[in-house]
Amino acid sequence: MKPIQAGLLGAGTVGSGTFNVLQRNQLEITRRAGRGIQITMVADLDTERARAAVGDAAQVVGDARAVIANPDIDIIIELIGGYGIARTLVLEAPIVIVSGGAVETPLLLQRSGMGGGGVGRYLRLHPTTAVIGFHDREIYGAAGIPLSAMCDEHITRDANGYGFWLECPPLHPSVGSVAIAGFGEAHASVMRQFPTLSSTIALVRDGSDMQASSGSVLTDAKGRARISYALTAPDAANLRASIEAAARLQLAAGARAVHTLHTSPIVVTREADLAQIRTRAVHANRVSLFSAHVNGTCRIGTDPATSGVSPTGERHGVPGVYVFDGSMLPTGIGVNPQETIMALSSILTDRLLARWS
Numbered sequence: 035m036k037p038i039q040a041g042l043l044g045a046g047t048v049g050s051g052t053f054n055v056l057q058r059n060q061l062e063i064t065r066r067a068g069r070g071i072q073i074t075m076v077a078d079l080d081t082e083r084a085r086a087a088v089g090d091a092a093q094v095v096g097d098a099r100a101v102i103a104n105p106d107i108d109i110i111i112e113l114i115g116g117y118g119i120a121r122t123l124v125l126e127a128p129i130v131i132v133s134g135g136a137v138e139t140p141l142l143l144q145r146s147g148m149g150g151g152g153v154g155r156y157l158r159l160h161p162t163t164a165v166i167g168f169h170d171r172e173i174y175g176a177a178g179i180p181l182s183a184m185c186d187e188h189i190t191r192d193a194n195g196y197g198f199w200l201e202c203p204p205l206h207p208s209v210g211s212v213a214i215a216g217f218g219e220a221h222a223s224v225m226r227q228f229p230t231l232s233s234t235i236a237l238v239r240d241g242s243d244m245q246a247s248s249g250s251v252l253t254d255a256k257g258r259a260r261i262s263y264a265l266t267a268p269d270a271a272n273l274r275a276s277i278e279a280a281a282r283l284q285l286a287a288g289a290r291a292v293h294t295l296h297t298s299p300i301v302v303t304r305e306a307d308l309a310q311i312r313t314r315a316v317h318a319n320r321v322s323l324f325s326a327h328v329n330g331t332c333r334i335g336t337d338p339a340t341s342g343v344s345p346t347g348e349r350h351g352v353p354g355v356y357v358f359d360g361s362m363l364p365t366g367i368g369v370n371p372q373e374t375i376m377a378l379s380s381i382l383t384d385r386l387l388a389r390w391s
């Protein structure tokens with residue numbers, strides 16, 4: 035199949051870097067995607083600099099509009115940036131796809147006068163905590179391939195399929211030292227045992243109360259980001275259960291002691307200790323929570339009051355503006371989200387292209 039023909043606007047640091055990355059990885063991209071991508075035309079005001087960056091591999095012009103007008107170009111990569119010509123070109127584009135992630139996408143829409151309804155609401159985070167197992171043998175959690183094992187036994191704790199899952203993450207010293215509670219000598223003493231520590235992370239499929247918006251990414255009157263999040267009661271119950279399951283798993287794996295990440299850690303050395311986890315508070319500042327899965331702030335739906343985009347990914351009421359990233363996920367999903375986001379973006383892009391052509 036003929037490679038996708040791309041036009042590059044701006045051959046500065048990021049533009050020339052993008053060109054190099056695509057050139058260098060052409061064979062691998064073709065192997066993985068089944069189709070290559072070639073930058074065949076580049077625009078920069080400084081044509082000499084652009085020529086130096088791309089050599090003879092692409093036609094170089096000084097006018098960005100010449101690239102846009104070229105019917106052989108399938109995709110435009112805009113890397114001029116700023117509020118001048120780049121902004122004008124984006125505003126003129128018949129279709130704009132926003133893919134800034136579930137924090138920046140709703141902020142961009144709100145700052146551009148396209149907020150309201152579900153934009154910035156229904157933030158889902160897969161709130162995640164960990165337990166640390168103290169073993170007598172060396173584990174060295176910083177070595178090896180991450181996510182070597184996961185357990186989804188508890189993913190459907192309620193009738194709607196909400197619960198939690200456990201994963202074996204890598205444990206790097208810097209991340210571990212931040213996550214492990216305590217200060218001074220007590221903290222240093224735990225860190226000295228680092229080679230024998232092992233962690234299990236517990237991720238909650240949040241949003242089990244599907245009508246509730248647990249969190250938001252909104253702008254204030256000055257356009258500054260305001261992010262808030264609070265566990266609903268059912269999600270907090272799932273979090274407690276997830277800590278208990280993770281600690282039980284560590285005990286079964288031979289840990290002599292397991293520490294939770296509560297501000298004042300619960301130390302589990304036998305099954306009977308697990309009961310303490312069931313009653314300990316998990317609200318803000320009571321237990322370390324983190325998230326690598328930020329989703330849902332512009333979710334797909336048919337009701338503009340409770341969703342950001344339609345089932346085609348188009349922003350309600352703003353024809354031509356689409357959102358293809360993690361913010362469109364309608365619910366907190368029960369797996370790590372990356373492949374779902376890529377698959378959904380890919381399907382919606384194909385449908386968009388089919389409608390457009």
Ligand SMILES: Cc1cc2nc3c(=O)[nH]c(=O)nc-3n(C[C@H](O)[C@H](O)[C@H](O)COP(=O)(O)OP(=O)(O)OC[C@H]3O[C@@H](n4cnc5c(N)ncnc54)[C@H](O)[C@@H]3O)c2cc1C
Pocket residue numbers: 133134135136138139181326327328358359360361370371372373375
């Ligand atoms: C440490 C870590 C580990 C993870 N591990 C896994 C895993 O093992 N499996 C899995 O499935 N998922 C994993 N994830 C989650 C996964 O990375 C995300 O779900 C996914 O990348 C989200 O895709 P996205 O397109 O929504 O946002 P992103 O991938 O964040 O893409 C948004 C892009 O937009 C850019 N951007 C934002 N604002 C602007 C702006 N104004 N101008 C220009 N560019 C802008 C950002 O720089 C970013 O490159 C992990 C995440 C982290 C942080």
